[in-house]
Amino acid sequence: MRIHQYERVWLLASMVLIVGFIATITYGAVGLGITMVDDRGATIAPDEINEDERFGDPRVEQVGDDEYEVYAVAMTFAFQPDPIEIPADSEVTFYVTSRDVIHSFYVVGTNTNTMVIPGEISVVTVEFDEPGEYGLICTEYCGAAHHEMEGQLAVLEDEEFDLTELEVEAPDEVEPDGEIEITATVTNGQLEAIEETVTVELGDETLEESVTVEGDESESVTLTVDAADLGEGDHDWTASAGDLTESGTVSVVEGSEDDTEGGDDA
Amino acid sequence: MPNGATFADAYPTQARHIRAAFWASFLSLGVGAFFGLIQALHRTDILRVIESQTYYTVLTAHGVFLVISFTIFFLVGVFQWAVTDSLERPPVDMRFTWGWYGLMSLGASLTAFAILAGFTDSIDVRANVLFTFYAPLQAHPLFYVGLVVFVVGTWLAGADWFRSWLAWKGDNPGERIPLPTFMVLTTMIMWYISSIGVAVAILAFILPWSLELTGSLNPTLTRTLFWYFGHPVVYFWLLPAYLLWYILLPKLAGGRLFSDPLARVVFILFVLLSTPVGIHHQYLDPGISEGFKFIAMTNTMFLLLPSLLTAFTIIASMEHGARQRGGEGYFNWLTALPWRDPAFTGMALAGMVFAFGGFTGIVNAGMNINYLVHNTLWVPGHIHTQVGTAAALTFMAGAYWLVPQLTGNRLVGRGLALVQVVLWFVGIVFMTNSMYRGGLVGIPRRTAEPQYEGFEYEVAAGSVGELNAQLAIGGTILFVSAMLFLALMVLTAFNGGTEPIDDGSIPPALSGPEDSPAVLDNLKLWVAIAAVLVVIAYSFPLASIVSRGGLFGPDIGPIPVAIDAASTVARTALEAVSAVVR
Ligand code: HEM
Ligand SMILES: [Cu+2]
Ligand SMILES: [Cu+2]
Numbered sequence: 001m002r003i004h005q006y007e008r009v010w011l012l013a014s015m016v017l018i019v020g021f022i023a024t025i026t027y028g029a030v031g032l033g034i035t036m037v038d039d040r041g042a043t044i045a046p047d048e049i050n051e052d053e054r055f056g057d058p059r060v061e062q063v064g065d066d067e068y069e070v071y072a073v074a075m076t077f078a079f080q081p082d083p084i085e086i087p088a089d090s091e092v093t094f095y096v097t098s099r100d101v102i103h104s105f106y107v108v109g110t111n112t113n114t115m116v117i118p119g120e121i122s123v124v125t126v127e128f129d130e131p132g133e134y135g136l137i138c139t140e141y142c143g144a145a146h147h148e149m150e151g152q153l154a155v156l157e158d159e160e161f162d163l164t165e166l167e168v169e170a171p172d173e174v175e176p177d178g179e180i181e182i183t184a185t186v187t188n189g190q191l192e193a194i195e196e197t198v199t200v201e202l203g204d205e206t207l208e209e210s211v212t213v214e215g216d217e218s219e220s221v222t223l224t225v226d227a228a229d230l231g232e233g234d235h236d237w238t239a240s241a242g243d244l245t246e247s248g249t250v251s252v253v254e255g256s257e258d259d260t261e262g263g264d265d266a
Numbered sequence: 267m268p269n270g271a272t273f274a275d276a277y278p279t280q281a282r283h284i285r286a287a288f289w290a291s292f293l294s295l296g297v298g299a300f301f302g303l304i305q306a307l308h309r310t311d312i313l314r315v316i317e318s319q320t321y322y323t324v325l326t327a328h329g330v331f332l333v334i335s336f337t338i339f340f341l342v343g344v345f346q347w348a349v350t351d352s353l354e355r356p357p358v359d360m361r362f363t364w365g366w367y368g369l370m371s372l373g374a375s376l377t378a379f380a381i382l383a384g385f386t387d388s389i390d391v392r393a394n395v396l397f398t399f400y401a402p403l404q405a406h407p408l409f410y411v412g413l414v415v416f417v418v419g420t421w422l423a424g425a426d427w428f429r430s431w432l433a434w435k436g437d438n439p440g441e442r443i444p445l446p447t448f449m450v451l452t453t454m455i456m457w458y459i460s461s462i463g464v465a466v467a468i469l470a471f472i473l474p475w476s477l478e479l480t481g482s483l484n485p486t487l488t489r490t491l492f493w494y495f496g497h498p499v500v501y502f503w504l505l506p507a508y509l510l511w512y513i514l515l516p517k518l519a520g521g522r523l524f525s526d527p528l529a530r531v532v533f534i535l536f537v538l539l540s541t542p543v544g545i546h547h548q549y550l551d552p553g554i555s556e557g558f559k560f561i562a563m564t565n566t567m568f569l570l571l572p573s574l575l576t577a578f579t580i581i582a583s584m585e586h587g588a589r590q591r592g593g594e595g596y597f598n599w600l601t602a603l604p605w606r607d608p609a610f611t612g613m614a615l616a617g618m619v620f621a622f623g624g625f626t627g628i629v630n631a632g633m634n635i636n637y638l639v640h641n642t643l644w645v646p647g648h649i650h651t652q653v654g655t656a657a658a659l660t661f662m663a664g665a666y667w668l669v670p671q672l673t674g675n676r677l678v679g680r681g682l683a684l685v686q687v688v689l690w691f692v693g694i695v696f697m698t699n700s701m702y703r704g705g706l707v708g709i710p711r712r713t714a715e716p717q718y719e720g721f722e723y724e725v726a727a728g729s730v731g732e733l734n735a736q737l738a739i740g741g742t743i744l745f746v747s748a749m750l751f752l753a754l755m756v757l758t759a760f761n762g763g764t765e766p767i768d769d770g771s772i773p774p775a776l777s778g779p780e781d782s783p784a785v786l787d788n789l790k791l792w793v794a795i796a797a798v799l800v801v802i803a804y805s806f807p808l809a810s811i812v813s814r815g816g817l818f819g820p821d822i823g824p825i826p827v828a829i830d831a832a833s834t835v836a837r838t839a840l841e842a843v844s845a846v847v848r
Contacts, residue, residue, distance in 0.1 A: 002781040007528060007578060014574040018567045021628060025563060028634045029556070036549065036633060038556040043814050102400050102485060104550070104641055108708040108721060111637035115550045117485050118402065119815045122552035135721030139641035139710040141396055143403070144319035147715040 037114045041121030046099050049073060055097055062163060062190045062215075066090040074116045075099035076143050079136060079151035086128065086153070087161035093125040101142045107153055108135035115140060128155040163189025164196070164213075166244040170237060173251045174227045180250055182225075184239040186211060187218040202237040202250070203230045227252045272770050273351060274674040279360055280350050281672045283367060284343040285759075288669065290371060291339035292752055295658075298331035299748035306697070306741025308714060310734035321714035322394045323384035329397030330381060333503065333653055334416070335374050340661045341506035342370070342423050345453070347668065348446035348509060349427045351772070353434040357426055366422035373416025380409035396712065398496070399472070401488045407476045410468050417461055424454035442779040443787050445526050446513050446772075452533040453505040455793055456498055459800060460541045463494030471818070484819030486553045486811050493544035494804060501540045503653045505533070507620075507660035511580050511613060514667060517773055518610040519587025519603055524579050526775035527782030532579075534786065535572040538796050539565055542803030549636045553814055558807045559633055565803065566631045573624060580617060586776065608680060612663025612687035616656050619694060623651025626702065641712070644705025647698040655694045662751050663687055669758055670766035677766070678757035682750065689747035697740025700733045709733075 003011075029036070049055045054071040058080040061069050068090055073080045075098065086092045096105045098118040105122065106113045114122040116138075128134075136151040165187040174180050182202060188194050193214045200207045200223040207223040230252055238247040274281040301324045307313040308321055316324065346363070350356055357363045383391035383406075393405035427450050431443065443451070467488045474480045516523045523529065545562035548554055585599055593602025604610045626648045629635050639645065670677050677683065707723045709716050709730075723730055785791065 002527070002777060004525065004777070006582070007525065007575075010578045011575065014571055017574070018570055021567050021570075021632070022564050025632050025634065026560075028632075029560070036556050036559060036637075037552055038559070039553050039810065039814070041552050043553070101402050102489070106641070106708070106710070108718075109724060110708075111634075113550060113637045113640055115548075115552065117489070117552055119484065119819060120486060120552040133721065135708075135718055137710060137718060139712070140400075141322060141325075141403075141712045144322065144394070146322070147318060147713045150718050150720055152720045 035125060037122050037124060041095060041123040043119055044097055044121055046097075046118045049097065049099055054095065060084065060086060060163060060189075064091075065191070068092045070094045072096045072105065073099060074103040074105060074138060074149075076101065076103075077138075077145045077149040079105070079138075079149070082136075083152035083154050084136070085161065086155055087158050088128055088131045088155050089158065091125060091127050093123060096122045096124075102140050103138045103142050103149070104140040106137055106139045108137060110134065113139075131155045131157050162194070162242070164194060164242060164244065165189065166239065166241045166246055168239045168246040168248070170248055171250055173253055176227050176232055176252055176254060178227045180225045180227055180230070180252075181222055182237055182239065182250075183220050183222045184241065184246070185218050185220040186213050186241045188213040188215060191215040196241045198239070198241045200237070200239045203235050205229075272674045272766055273347065273671040277350055277356055280346065280356050280363075281674075283360070283363055284346050285669075285672050286367060287339050287343035287346070288665065288672070288755075290374070291336050291343065291661075292755055294331045294335035294339065294374075295748060296752050298328050298336055299745050301325075301328040301331070303741055303745040306738050309716060310738045311715070311717060312734065312738045318714035320385065322396065323381065323392075325712065326384070326394055326396050327378075327381050330377060332658075333397060333499075334413075335378070337503040337653065337657055337661070338416075338420060339370065339374075340665075341502070342367075342420065344506045344509065344661075344664065344668070345423070345427060345450045347672070348513065349430055349450050352444035352446035353430055355430065355434060358429050358433050362422070362429075363426055366419045366426060368419075369422065370416050370419030373412045373414070373419055376408050376412030376415065378412070380406045380412060398492060400492070401472055401475070401483050401485050404476055407473060410473045410476060414465065414468055414473070417465060420457065421461070424458065427451065427454060442784070445523075445529060445775070445779065446509065448530055448787065449505065449509045449512070449533050451789060452537050452792070453502065453509075455789065455796070456505075456537045456540050457502050459537075459793075459796055460495050460498030460502075463491045463544075464496075467491035467495075480818055482819045484811065484815040484817065486551065486815055487808070487817070487819070489551070490545070490548065490554070490807065490811055493547040494541065495544070496547055497544040498540040500653060501536055503657045505536060507616070507657045507664075508532070508576060510660055510664045511576065511617065513772055514664060515580060515610070515613050516583035516587055518607060518613070518667065519584045520591040521583060521587030521589075522773045523775035524582040524586060525777045525781075526779045527777060527786070528575060528579055529775075530779070530782060530786045532572040532575050534792050535569075535575075537792050538799060539569045539572075541796065542799045543569060545803075545807060546631055546633070546636075549633045550640050553811060554807060555810065558810075561803060563631060563633045567628075570624070570628070577617075577621060584614070606680075606684060608683035608687050609663045609667040611684060612666065612690075613660050615687060615691045616659035616663065619651050619659070619691065620656030623648055623656065623698075626651065639705050641710060642705035643701040643709045643711050643716075646711050647701030647705060650694060650698050650701070655690070659687060659690050659694075662690070665751075665755065667768065669755060670768070671770045673759055673761075674765065675758055675761040676764035677754070678761050679754050683754055686747050686750045686754065689743055689750070693740045693743030693747055695740070696736045697744060700736035700740060703728070704730075704733045704737070 044052060055073055058071050058073050063069050068086055070084055070092060072094060074096060096116050098116045100118060103116040105116050112124060112126050114124050116122055132155055134153040136153045138149040167185045170182040171180060182200050184198050184200050186196050186198060193212055195212055197210050198221045202223060202225050205225050209221045211219040213219045232252050234249050234251050236249050304324050305328060380391055380393040383389040384394050391406045393409035395403045395405040399405060431447055431451060471483045471488050475483050512523055512529050543562050543566045545558055546566045549559050588599035588602040591602045593599030630648060666677055666683050707725050709723055
């Protein structure tokens with residue numbers, strides 16, 4: 001085959017260019033360890049999500065010193081959990097799956113970007129150095145309100161970040177001759193123990209106690225007050241631990257049924 | 267073809283058939299461009315004439331009308347012209363030729379109906395699934411049926427051209443396949459190999475599921491089958507433009523094609539490499555291992571080779587043409603080119619935009635850089651430089667030369683035609699500049715309202731407002747340009763009693779087919795190698811996808827896109843609440 005001299009030079013230069021591109025990208029993948037979304041995630045049928053240990057309760061979990069895992073679910077037209085709060089300078093692995101159609105999970109302006117396909121779990125590990133609020137959007141068309149599918153990723157300073165939860169149990173109504181028991185439970189979702197000052201206030205009564213909560217454990221504090229001391233009527237209570245606060249009202253009334261229903265979750 | 271006679275004189279019936287294909291193509295261009303304008307104004311919040319949820323009906327129509335209907339109707343016309351003209355014989359049986367044209371038209375009409383019915387509530391038919399129709403989003407079955415009928419039409423068109431070639435071969439034993447026919451046949455081989463993917467996706471999985479014959483499907487499988495077809499389809503749009511660059515452009519420049527052998531090599535490389543790369547559209551997909559993505563990446567990079575070779579041949583041919591016209595110097599020969607000819611200038615501009623877009627394609631193909639731009643506006647930026655200009659502008663420019671040959675009429679408004687191609691270039695520069703930059707700051711594609719509540723895009727130089735203005739201005743210029751093109755075409759069609767300026771003959775290449783080994787024309791060999799490469803690239807990924815998610819997938823109910831936004835939001839809220847309460 002007759003090939004012109006210039007053509008040969010051009011052909012050679014083209015091949016060098018192509019091999020160069022491949023080498024650069026291979027170096028990025030192997031040398032720099034830029035990982036890709038791949039088949040490491042397990043599969044999960046969308047109708048199993050609610051029963052799943054991880055995705056049934058979408059959340060952030062600490063798994064190592066500076067290692068966190070996020071179990072997130074995408075669906076028309078929202079992300080769970082929302083917002084997602086993670087600490088800066090830690091290794092965070094997102095596990096994302098879909099309840100219905102194909103979505104994506106894209107932290108705007110970053111390379112945290114993956115498709116989310118029903119049946120599959122996308123796994124992405126990232127480290128955010130810059131604290132701040134990032135937009136989290138779905139970039140795959142998923143139906144009529146696709147453009148409304150938005151969540152938020154809050155990357156917090158290490159000091160501001162915790163996985164502490166406060167849960168309060170208090171009655172709604174109490175007989176005038178009964179007792180009011182308010183129990184505040186502090187749960188520590190992180191691995192290291194935390195010190196918290198728990199305060200429970202009801203009427204003039206205040207209970208303040210310092211508790212140490214071990215990693216992955218919870219501690220409770222209970223304030224007990226005689227209803228008679230408060231008298232009939234509505235009484236407000238507040239419980240706090242660190243910057244978490246819960247509040248509610250208990251009524252002291254004649255002929256009520258003493259039901260202790262939980263207050264709101266943190 | 268007798269010297270001096272136009273194609274229309276020599277083959278009146280065939281010319282009529284090709285004109286019919288072009289009219290179908292131009293109609294689609296007009297409608298598609300109109301939808302493009304609506305998108306450009308809606309996304310940027312400059313003018314919203316539709317509700318945001320209707321945007322996706324518009325976008326589906328834009329995609330399907332332009333990249334399925336406009337491009338493919340045009341290319342079957344060009345291919346019919348190329349085969350007839352270079353073999354110097356009409357199709358074996360014209361009824362068959364009209365038959366496939368009829369099937370394509372029927373298919374396109376069914377699909378168009380399914381999409382456009384989405385604009386009215388009075389017909390219970392909808393197909394707001396975009397041109398990629400990823401399941402489990404579900405369209406009305408007519409949408410899929412139409413696509414299948416359309417594709418079968420193109421398969422028969424290919425069969426028709428092979429039949430013409432075999433008949434020619436019988437009369438011309440031992441002769442090399444004429445280059446234009448060689449290009450058509452190799453392109454069709456690539457098309458056969460690749461369109462099997464979408465045919466299987468629709469016929470085996472999506473259509474039965476949309477007809478409720480099967481309960482569910484595996485979304486990763488249908489998506490992978492789509493992209494098995496989805497990359498080569500871009501070469502199906504592009505190769506007719508290559509054909510025009512190789513066959514017509516050198517002549518328009520005043521010279522001859524530099525090398526016939528290299529042109530053959532280029533088309534063979536496309537047959538071999540176009541298909542085993544589709545996974546590069548799925549770099550961000552879970553359920554596909556990094557190794558498969560890596561293979562797709564390397565294949566994709568090698569696919570640069572035929573395009574780089576094309577750049578060489580075209581520039582060399584233009585230089586030759588310019589020197590024939592008296593051009594001199596290292597770069598001064600450029601001024602000797604026929605820049606006043608809209609057909610030449612349009613193609614040259616399209617080639618320039620293509621070269622730039624090619625580099626942005628390398629970014630997409632880099633599997634880790636891809637993370638920054640995947641599904642952002644960067645991607646439609648790339649799309650509009652490639653199919654939206656390299657193919658579309660070459661087709662329009664080509665039409666300025668071809669349509670006179672096909673009608674026997676002189677082109678109306680040669681000066682305006684020059685304005686038209688330059689306008690397209692200017693419009694595309696504005697629009698894609700905005701899209702590329704918007705993509706880099708994270709503005710997503712495929713959305714009616716890229717303005718979100720919780721954050722703002724950080725544009726380093728400029729602002730979102732400026733990007734929006736450029737997109738809208740660019741889109742408007744493109745729309746005006748498209749309308750101008752259509753007007754000139756209609757006027758030319760009615761410009762009876764005139765004659766084309768050009769005689770329609772194509773000069774032979776400087777280095778002819780005799781300079782290349784005959785093995786290049788051994789089509790069976792290339793089919794076999796291409797098939798092996800496809801099996802290597804796809805058998806393992808497909809087996810792995812099926813073993814992970816099942817042939818018919820986990821049990822996912824269909825998600826008809828017919829549900830209106832309100833009820834979906836309500837359902838979402840309910841689900842969220844129930845998840846919390848539980
Ligand atoms: C009048 C000229 C045109 C205008 C104003 C225009 C405008 C647009 C805009 C604004 C988008 C982005 C929509 C979004 O992602 O939200 C888009 C997408 C697209 N355009 Fe165009 N366009 C034009 C011509 C073309 C041509 C000639 C082609 C191809 C031959 C084309 C093919 C596409 C494709 C394939 C998409 C992506 C569709 C999708 O994401 O499903 N466009 N166009
Ligand atoms: Cu979405
Ligand atoms: Cu591709």
